[in-house]
Amino acid sequence: EDRRQALQSPVSHELVSHPEGRRRLERLAHALLKANPLLMRTDGLTSLAAPLVAVFPDNEPAAFLALQRVLHGFLWHLYAQEAAMHRRQVMHLFGALLGFADPQLGLHLNSIGMQPDLYASDWFPTWFAALLPLHQTVLLWDALLLRPPQFSLFLGVCLMHSFRRSLLAMEEASHVSSFLASCAQLVDVAVLVQA
Structure with missing residues (x-):
């Protein structure tokens, strides 16, 4: 079912x-x-x-x-057995990487209640296909297929960092959530994979 x-x-x-x-x-x-x-x-x-x-x-x-x-x-x-545990681990690792790469952004998001699982839970299991338009997803997958499996986590951090100024200006979790859900048209995958 x-x-x-x-x-x-x-x-x-x-x-x-x-x-x-x-x-x-x-x-x-x-x-x-x-x-x-x-x-x-x-x-x-x-x-x-x-x-x-x-x-x-x-x-x-x-x-x-x-x-x-x-x-x-x-x-x-x-997706397989113990997928829930693996997805939690991915979210934890992504949050830790974001906190390391951009401590100010990581702390700000945490302070307004935006944990990674609230905005990025479908990014990694779908290799960003749930976020990006098809033409951007195909370009991104070309890069993902040529790199180690962990590269998607670094792309997620780069994506968040690219919207740093906008995200730091937001004081409400709902605004951050709406922004990230609609930011796909603003993403330049060619720049993102070179970051």
């Missing part, structure tokens, strides 16, 4: 605004669930699948194989 619910969760990509794109995405997600019965967490899988449906629009087997490779090669621990 939870596994099916993940497929019904909204994905904000432009891909799903077209009925055929939505059908392709659903077929890929269903195939992934069928091939991986040990998946314990399914939230984020449709966001994770969307860039691959876009990259392989007429080749669903290639999209499936690429998704399997990304999932098993990089993100399995965030």
Whole structure:
């Protein structure tokens, strides 16, 4: 039941605004669930699948194989058994890295009640596909695939640091949350991966 619910969760990509794109995405997600019965967490899988449906629009087997490779090669621990523990560890590590790289920003966010799990919990399991538009996500994934698995955490820190001035000016958690949810159009992935 939870596994099916993940497929019904909204994905904000432009891909799903077209009925055929939505059908392709659903077929890929269903195939992934069928091939991986040990998946314990399914939230984020449709966001994770969307860039691959876009990259392989007429080749669903290639999209499936690429998704399997990304999932098993990089993100399995965030979806398999004990996924909740691994996701908490990722959030803790991300918060620690942000505090080390930009102590003022880290302290400010903590002081207004913005813990990383409130704004970044879907960034890492989806490799930012839940945040960024498809064209930006594809560029970002090119960089992620060429670097160590921990690189996504550093990208998250760079992303937060790039919005430092705006975030430090915000005194309410709801403003920070809204800003981060809508900041995708402001992200320059080419600059972000070079940071």
